Amino acid sequence: MSKEPVAVVGVGQTVHTAARRDVSIAGLVREAALRALADAELTWADIDAVVIGKAPDFFEGVMMPELYLADALGAVGKPLMRVHTAGSVGGSTALVAAQLVAARIHPTVLTLAFEKQSESNAMWGLSLPVPFQQPLLAGAGGFFAPHVRAYIRRSGAPATTGTLVAYKDRLNALKNPYAHLHEHGLTLEKVRSSPMLWDPVRYSETCPSSDGACAMVLTGRAGAARAPRPPAWLHGGAMRSEPTLFAGKDFVSPRAGRDCAADVYRQAGITDPRREIDAAELYVPFSWYEPMWLENLGFAAEGEGWKLTESGATALDGELPVNPSGGVLSTNPIGASGMIRFAEAAQQVRGAAGEHQIDGARRALGHAYGGGSQFFAMWVVGTEPPAR
C-alpha cells in the first residue's frame, strides 16, 4: 500500500496587524484563502474539502466559527473540518489536511487557520477561573517565564541571549510585507532597555497580539504536475501530545517535542538536522524559546542552544536561519501562527519567500507548539518529491 505524496501548491496570508477593522472574520479568512487559490491558479471549484483551525473560540467569542464561515470558505456542499489543538493548531490543521490527500480521500484540499484577536479579549479568554486549578499567572508570559528561568539556570546561558533573538527576528520582519511588527530604527540597545514584563522576558522579547489568517492548497502528484509554480513536497509530518502537569514533565525540553521531531526526521530520512535542514520556522513566542527549541529539536546538544544563537548561525545569513519571516515574535494571530510557520517553510523551498528568501533552501522545517508546552506539530518540506 502506498500513500499519495502531498504537495503545497498555493500559499496565502493576510496582512497582519493589531486590529483588522476593515474586515469581518469572514473577510479575513477569505483574504488568505483567495491569495492561496491565486498562487495555485485554482478556483473554489477545484477544492474538494476545507480544513480549518484556530485557537480557543473564546478569542473571538464565536462558538465553532467554522459553521458561520462555511459560505466564506466556499465549503457549501463540501466536507468542512475544524481542528483545535491549542497553539499548535495551525500546524495540526495542515497535517490533518495533508492526511486527506495522503489517504487519497480528496485530491485537493484548502487548509486555513486564523485568529482575529481584536474581536474579543485574549487575556479574558485565557483567564476564566477553573476550580482546583492554578490560575494562569497573568497570561502566557507568566506561565512560560519560569521555564525560561529554568533553562538559563540549567544551561548557564548569559542573560542577553534572548535579546539577540528578538533583535534578529524583528530585523527579519522588516523584509516580510505581511509581518505585523515593522520596527524601523530598532537597535539591540532598545531591545535590552525595554521594560521587564515577566522576568527574564522583556517587552521587546514578547510576541504581539495580531489579527490574521494563513491558507494553503495541498494536493497530490497529479495536482502538483499541473501547478503553475514549484510545489513544496511533504517529506514528514507528525503530532505529539503529553499531559499538562505532572511530576515527570520537563518544561524546558518536553519529551513530546523531542519525540515529534524524531518521528518527522525519520520519515524525511534526516539524521543530522543541523546540516540537512536549510531553514527553520520555529514557534518562538518569547525570544528564549529559540535556544530552547534548538535543543529540543536536535539542532544543538542539550545546554548548547544558546551558543548556536550567539554564534549568529540562526541569522538570515547564518548556516541555520531560524525564522527568516520574523516569526511569532513579529506576528502572532495565535491560531494561525503555527500554519504561518508551516507555510513559510514551504515558501522557502518553493523559492517564493521574497526578500527573506534563503538562497538555495532545499529542505525546511515548520514547527508549532501549544498548551503548557504539551502539544507539538511539525513538518519537513523539500524541493523534490519524497523518495518513498
Next chain:
Amino acid sequence: MTPPADTAPVAVVAFAQTVHRRRTDELSETEMLMPVLHEVLAATGLRTADIGFTCSGSSDYLAGRAFSFTLALDGVGAWPPISESHVETDGAWAFYEAWVKLLTGETDTALVYAYGTSSAGDLRDVLSRQLDPYYTAPLWPDSIALAALQARALIDAGHTTGPALAAIAARSRADAAANPYAQLRGAVTHGDPLVHPLHTGDCPPVGDGAAALVLAAGDRARELCARPAWITGADHRTEAHALGVRDLTDSPSTRHAARRAGAFDRPLDLAELHAPFTSQEVVLRRALDLDERVRVNPSGGALAANPVMAAGLVRIGEAAAAIHRGEADRALAHATSGPCLQQNLVTVLEGEA
C-alpha cells in the same frame, strides 16, 4: 467516500459510553471520561501506549472555559507522549479524522473519544453563540426556536404532523427503555408546548456524558474483536449557515454524504440518526430514503440522551455495537453539527457474515 482499494479496511472494534445524566456537578470532565476510556481499552486489552493515534471531540463553550480539552487529555494518560489531535466539534468528526489516519497506513489502531457537559451553562443560550456573530447571534435565537422553525416548515410542506412527531418521540423513548445508558427512558409524556409547534417531548434532554471508540485496521481488527464493524464508507458535507438560504425541509448534505459513503449501494438493516428533535428525524429519513424495513434508533437516539459533542459519536458506537452483537449486518450512523442540521456526517458499518 469508500476507501481506496489498496488500503487495509478499518473497523470499530470497541465502544463504551457513560450513563448520560442531567448534571455531573461532582465530576470534572477528566473524571467523567476516565471510566469510559478504561472500559473501551479493557474491551480490546490495549493500553494507551499501544494506541497509534488518539483523537477527541469537545467544545470549550460547553465547559465555559478555553482549552478544556487539554485537561481531559490527562485522563488518557498521555505518557510517554502520544500521537494525538482534537476537533472542536462532535466526536464523530474525530472518528473521521482517525479513520483517515488509519487509511494512510501510518498506524493500525486509534482511540476516539468525546464528551460534553451541557449542565455547565444554559445550553439554549450557549448554542446561540454558534450563529453568525455580526447579524444573528446578537439576537440570541436559541436552539429550540430554530428547531421549531424547521418543524413548522415541515408541517407546512405536508411532510409531517404534530401527532406524527409525537409518535416519533414515543417510539424513541420506548426503545430507550432497553438502553441502560439513556437519560430519558420508557413512557415519557409528550409534554407541554415549548416553542410552537414543538412540545417538550419533541426535544432532547439536556445532559452530560462521554463516549469512546477503538478503531483498528485489517488483521489487527480481527485480533481485537470477534465481529468487527467494518467501515465501508464515511463522508461528511456542510451546507450554508444562514437558515434563510436553506430548504429546512430537506438535508441535501446528508444525502450527498450518504451517497459518497456507499449507503445506497445495498439495503441497510439499522440506522442510528443524530436527530435531537423529532422533526429532524423526519428530515433525515427523507434524505436517506429509509423505509420501514430499516430499524431507526433502537438505542432511543438523541431524544433519549443528547450529550452535546458526544451524541454523534454515540450513534457510530451504537451502530457498531449492534454489529458486534450480531444484531445488525449493515448499519448506517449519522452525526450532525450546527443549527438545523447544517453539517452532516454519514458512515456505513458492516459485519462479516
